[in-house]
Amino acid sequence: MSDDYQPQSAVAKWIDKRLPIVTLFSGHLMQFPTPKNLNYWWTFGGILTFCLITQIITGLVLAMHYIADANLAFASVEHIMRDVNYGWLLRYIHATGASMFFIAVYLHMARSLFYGSYKEPRELIWIIGVFIFLLMVATAFMGYVLPWGQMSFWGATVITNLFSAVPFFGEAITNWLWGDYSVSGALLTRFFTLHYLMPFLIFGLVILHIWALHVPGNNNPEGIDVVKGQDTVPFHPHYVVKDVLALVVFMIIFAGFVFFSPNILGHSDNYIQANPLQTPEHIVPEWYFLPFYAILRAIPDKLGGVIAMVSAIAILAFIPWLDSSKVRSCKYRPLYRQFYWILIIDFIVLGYLGAQPATGIYLILGRLATLYYFLHFILVMPLIGYIEKPKPLPKSISEPVLSKEEQLAKSGQMA
Amino acid sequence: MLKIKNIFLSLLLSIFTSFAFAAGEMHEPMHPDWSFQGPLGKFERAELQRGYQVYTEVCSSCHSMDLLSYRNLIQEGGPEFSEKQVKAMAAMFEVEAGPDADGEMFMRPAILSDKFVSPWKNEQEGRISNGGAYPPDLSVMVKARPGGADYLYSLLLGYEDETPEGITLDDGVYYNIYAKNQKIAMPQVIYEDGVEYTDGTAATEVQMARDVTAFLAWSAEPKLEERKRIGFKVIIYLIILSFLLYFTNKRIWKDTSH
Numbered sequence: 271m272s273d274d275y276q277p278q279s280a281v282a283k284w285i286d287k288r289l290p291i292v293t294l295f296s297g298h299l300m301q302f303p304t305p306k307n308l309n310y311w312w313t314f315g316g317i318l319t320f321c322l323i324t325q326i327i328t329g330l331v332l333a334m335h336y337i338a339d340a341n342l343a344f345a346s347v348e349h350i351m352r353d354v355n356y357g358w359l360l361r362y363i364h365a366t367g368a369s370m371f372f373i374a375v376y377l378h379m380a381r382s383l384f385y386g387s388y389k390e391p392r393e394l395i396w397i398i399g400v401f402i403f404l405l406m407v408a409t410a411f412m413g414y415v416l417p418w419g420q421m422s423f424w425g426a427t428v429i430t431n432l433f434s435a436v437p438f439f440g441e442a443i444t445n446w447l448w449g450d451y452s453v454s455g456a457l458l459t460r461f462f463t464l465h466y467l468m469p470f471l472i473f474g475l476v477i478l479h480i481w482a483l484h485v486p487g488n489n490n491p492e493g494i495d496v497v498k499g500q501d502t503v504p505f506h507p508h509y510v511v512k513d514v515l516a517l518v519v520f521m522i523i524f525a526g527f528v529f530f531s532p533n534i535l536g537h538s539d540n541y542i543q544a545n546p547l548q549t550p551e552h553i554v555p556e557w558y559f560l561p562f563y564a565i566l567r568a569i570p571d572k573l574g575g576v577i578a579m580v581s582a583i584a585i586l587a588f589i590p591w592l593d594s595s596k597v598r599s600c601k602y603r604p605l606y607r608q609f610y611w612i613l614i615i616d617f618i619v620l621g622y623l624g625a626q627p628a629t630g631i632y633l634i635l636g637r638l639a640t641l642y643y644f645l646h647f648i649l650v651m652p653l654i655g656y657i658e659k660p661k662p663l664p665k666s667i668s669e670p671v672l673s674k675e676e677q678l679a680k681s682g683q684m685a
Numbered sequence: 686m687l688k689i690k691n692i693f694l695s696l697l698l699s700i701f702t703s704f705a706f707a708a709g710e711m712h713e714p715m716h717p718d719w720s721f722q723g724p725l726g727k728f729e730r731a732e733l734q735r736g737y738q739v740y741t742e743v744c745s746s747c748h749s750m751d752l753l754s755y756r757n758l759i760q761e762g763g764p765e766f767s768e769k770q771v772k773a774m775a776a777m778f779e780v781e782a783g784p785d786a787d788g789e790m791f792m793r794p795a796i797l798s799d800k801f802v803s804p805w806k807n808e809q810e811g812r813i814s815n816g817g818a819y820p821p822d823l824s825v826m827v828k829a830r831p832g833g834a835d836y837l838y839s840l841l842l843g844y845e846d847e848t849p850e851g852i853t854l855d856d857g858v859y860y861n862i863y864a865k866n867q868k869i870a871m872p873q874v875i876y877e878d879g880v881e882y883t884d885g886t887a888a889t890e891v892q893m894a895r896d897v898t899a900f901l902a903w904s905a906e907p908k909l910e911e912r913k914r915i916g917f918k919v920i921i922y923l924i925i926l927s928f929l930l931y932f933t934n935k936r937i938w939k940d941t942s943h
C-alpha cells in the first residue's frame with residue numbers, strides 16, 4: 271500500500287530513513303486503499319477516535335483541578351464549574367462526552383453486526399473491539415463515581431457489592447476492592463487512579479484495533495472482498511473529508527447537549543453530596559448501562575445475575591464462531607436480517623426495562639428479553655446460517671454500482 | 686458477609702419499590718415562565734437582586750449556601766451588584782479569622798472573597814434547631830431536584846392552611862402539596878410582605894417565591910448565560926462548516942461511481 275510512497279521534503283526524508291514514521295502514517299492515513307462503497311455507518315470509527323481524544327484532553331485538565339478526597343471531591347467539581355476558567359465547559363464536555371462516546375460505540379457495534387464485519391478475516395478486530403467496550407464500561411463507571419454525589423456513591427456501592435457474590439472469597443474481595451469495610455474515600459482515590467489510567471489502555475487497544483483492520487482492510491456494505499484499485503479509493507481525501515463531515519454533524523448534536531441541556535443525561539441526585547447514611551430513593555445507573563442492568567436484575571440470584579451481566583458482553587467475543595453463515599452482509603441475508611432487528615429492539619427494550627422497577631410485568635418482560643438476548647447468539651445465529659438461503663452476491667462491489675448505471679442508461683434508451 | 690448481603694438486599698429493594706413512590710406521591714409542579722428558560726434565556730438582574738434579598742432575609746437563617754462567595758454577586762451573568770454594594774452587604778456578616786500575632790482567633794466583617802456565612806456551626810446545630818431535620822445547602826439545589834426551578838417555586842407556595850383529612854402530621858412536619866408524600870419539615874416561610882424590596886416591587890408571595898427561585902437557579906448554574914452565548918456561536922459555526930464540508934465531499938466523490 272505504501273510501497274510507492276516517497277517522502278518529499280528533505281526533513282521528511284531524513285527522518286523517514288531513520289524512523290519510517292512518515293511512510294507509516296502516509297500509508298495508513300493517506301493512501302490506504304478503502305472500499306469506495308462505504309456508507310455513513312462507517313464514519314463512527316473516526317467519531318470514536320475523536321471521542322476518546324476529547325475525553326483524554328478534557329480529563330487531563332479536569333484532573334489538574336479535581337481533588338480525589340471524600341470530603342473535597344464534590345466541592346472541587348463545583349470549584350471547576352464556578353472558578354476555573356471555562357471549567358464548566360470542560361466538565362460538561364467530559365460528562366456529556368461519555369454519553370456521546372457510548373452512542374457512537376453502540377452504533378459502531380450495530381454496524382459491525384449488520385454487515386458481518388466480525389467474520390473471517392476480521393475476527394480479531396472485533397474481539398479487540400469487545401475489549402475496548404469492556405474498558406469503556408469500566409472507565410465510565412469509575413468516572414461517574416468521581417464527583418462523589420449521591421448517585422456516584424450509591425452506584426459504586428451497588429456495583430462493588432456485586433463482588434461479594436463470588437463464592438467463599440466474596441467478602442474478602444469486596445473489602446480488598448474498597449480498601450475499607452465500606453465504600454469510602456479509599457475507593458475514591460483508587461477509582462480516580464484507574465479512571466486516569468484506563469483511557470490510555472483503551473488508546474493502546476485502539477491502535478491494535480486499527481492495525482488489525484489494516485491487514486485485511488475495511489469490510490463494506492456488500493460484505494464481499496474488494497479488488498484493489500478497481501473497488502477502492504485512497505483514504506485521503508475521500509474518506510478523510512467524509513469522516514470529518516460526519517464528525518461535524520455529530521459535534522452539532524454533542525454541542526446541543528453541552529451548551530443547551532448539559533444535565534439532561536445525568537441524574538439530579540448527583541448534585542447532592544454523597545451521604546453514606548441516606549440511600550437515594552432509587553439508584554439508577556447511567557443510561558448507557560441500562561440494558562446490562564436489566565440483565566443483572568432479571569436473574570433472581572445475585573451471583574447468577576452477575577454472571578449473566580458479564581456473559582452478555584463476553585458472548586460477543588465468540589460470535590465470529592457462533593455465526594455459521596458464510597455471507598457477511600445482512601443485505602444478502604433475508605432471514606437473519608429480521609432477527610438482527612429483533613435483537614436491536616430487544617436491546618432497546620432491555621434498556622427501557624433497566625430504568626423501571628424490577629417488579630411485576632417489568633420483571634417478567636426483563637426476563638424474557640434477557641432470555642432472548644442470549645438465545646439470539648447461542649441459537650439463532652448458529653442455526654440460521656444453515657436454514658437461510660442467501661441472496662446472490664454481486665461479483666464485485668463495482669457491479670451493483672455499474673448495473674444501477676446501466677439500468678439508468680437502459681431506461682434512457684427506452685424512453 | 687451477612688451484613689453486606691443485607692445492605693445489598695435492602696438496596697435492591699429500595700430500587701425496586703422506589704418508582705411506585707416517586708410516581709404516586711409527588712404532584713406535578715407548576716410551570717411558570719422563567720426568563721432563563723430556552724436556548725436564548727437569560728437571568729433578569731433585578732429579579733436576581735430581589736432574590737438575593739429574599740434569600741438573605743428569609744432563607745439564610747436556616748439554609749447555608751457554601752459554594753458561593755460574596756464576590757460572585759458582582760460577576761457578570763449574576764445579580765451584578767456593584768462592588769461597593771457587595772462590600773457593604775458582605776460586611777453585615779461576621780467570619781472567624783486568624784490566628785493573630787498572639788495566636789488568637791478573632792471575628793471580623795466578611796469581605797468579597799469570603800464564602801457565604803453559614804447559619805450553623807455544623808450540621809448537628811442545624812438539626813437540633815429544626816426538630817431534627819437539617820435544612821440542606823441551597824447552592825446547587827435547583828439542579829439537585831428533578832423538577833428544578835419549577836419544583837422549588839411550587840414547594841415554596843405549596844402550603845395550605847387546612848391539612849386534608851386522612852393526613853396526620855408529626856410535630857414539626859407540615860403539609861405541602863408539592864413535597865414528597867405531601868410532608869415536609871420546613872414550615873411555610875414565604876408570606877406577603879415578608880420582605881420590603883429595596884426596589885419598591887410589591888412583595889407578594891408569588892413575587893418572592895419567583896425571585897428567590899431565580900436567584901437559586903443562578904447560584905446552581907452561574908455560567909448559564911455565558912454557556913448559551915458561546916453555544917449559539919459554536920453551533921452556527923459548526924452548521925456552516927458542515928455545509929462547506931458537504932459540498933467539498935460531493936466534489937471529491939464526483940468522479941467515483943459508488
Ligand code: HEM
Nearest residue numbers: 325326329330332333336361365368410413414416417469
Ligand atoms: C474513555 C474515556 C473516558 C470516559 C468514558 C470518561 C468518563 C467520565 C465520566 C462519566 C465522568 C463523570 C462526569 C460527571 O458526571 O461529572 C468522568 C469524570 C472525570 N474524569 Fe473521565 N472519562 C474518560 C477519560 C478521562 C481521562 C483520560 C481523565 C484524566 C486524565 C479523566 C479525568 C476525569 C476527572 C478528573 C473526572 C471528575 C470531574 C468530573 O466529575 O467532571 N477522564 N469521566
